[in-house]
Amino acid sequence: MNALTIYGAPQSRAFRTLWMAKELGLDFKNEPLSPRSGETRKPEFLAINPNGHVPAIDDGGVRLCESMAINLYLARKHDKGLWPKNVADEGRAFMWSLWAITEAEAALLPVLINRFVRPGSDAEGEAKALPKIDAMLKILDQALAGKDYLLGGSFSVADLNVASVLSWAKLLKIDLKEVPKVDAWLGRCLGRPAAKVS
Ligand SMILES: N[C@@H](CCC(=O)N[C@@H](CS)C(=O)NCC(=O)O)C(=O)O
Structure with missing residues (x-):
């Protein structure tokens, strides 16, 4: 089972997070929800991100939205050379x-x-x-x-x-x-x- 799930289709702003996860070599699952399709307004997804926007992640219970914040978190957590040195x-x-x-x-x-x-x-x-x-x-x-x-x-x-x-x-x-x-x-x-x- 993947600890990290990334919500959002690659053609959406979730591209930003999928790129980061691939840079870090993470094992993750992608739920490719499409914006403006209604998928981002379903109760199951609103429980992950009440804003109804992708990307969002569930990282072993840590639920985050906002593409830039997610990427800063992942780069800091996995420290594989993408996180600043000072x-x-x-x-x-x-x-x-x-x-x-x-x-x-x-x-x-x-x-x-x-x-x-x-x-x-x-x-x-x-x-x-x-x-x-x-x-x-x-x-x-x-x-x-x-x-x-x-x-x-x-x-x-x-x-x-x-x-x-x-x-x-x-x-x-x-x-x-x-x-x-x-x-x-x-x-x-x-x-x-x-x-x-x-
Ligand atoms: N500031 C947010 C913006 C997220 C956002 O607006 N995402 C769009 C898709 S690219 C969305 O999910 N829209 C929801 C919808 O229209 O269903 C971020 O950078 O993550």
Whole structure:
């Protein structure tokens, strides 16, 4: 029996957690609930995550939601080289994980909705979001100056969390030529074997 169950289809934000579990080489079970299908509103799932959102995990009775928090927890618990080596870098990993949601995802989401989720539903939202995407990508590009990964020389939970959100930029075919360091870093991160989750 798997101690760890990950709820959420690989095409959803559960991709972030499935990638982390594969990086860590964990034995886990995936319940591939699809968002907007009604599966996330069933009482059995609401007992796991009352918000009705994926990803969520049940790790031997530890029930968590929020993709970034789950990944920080798993990387810390299993300490297989993805967890930062000092408290300053832990702070940076927390910062980048929150940044991934509040800056990167917030900028990308309106475009994802308008192009894929409800095509043509919010052209104005997309137009407002595009400059925010440019700004957020420039900040990330500057942060990557002189290093291969966000915390320095090696891939960490900070990279996985930010790159898993930035994978939407690839899906949306956002042009990354003005941000070459992001382009190369994202290629390195998403090219990892564990990032192929389906
Ligand atoms: N901030 C949350 C967002 C989770 C979320 O909104 N997930 C979507 C799927 S990608 C969802 O479960 N929606 C529920 C539904 O529409 O049924 C996280 O990062 O985990």
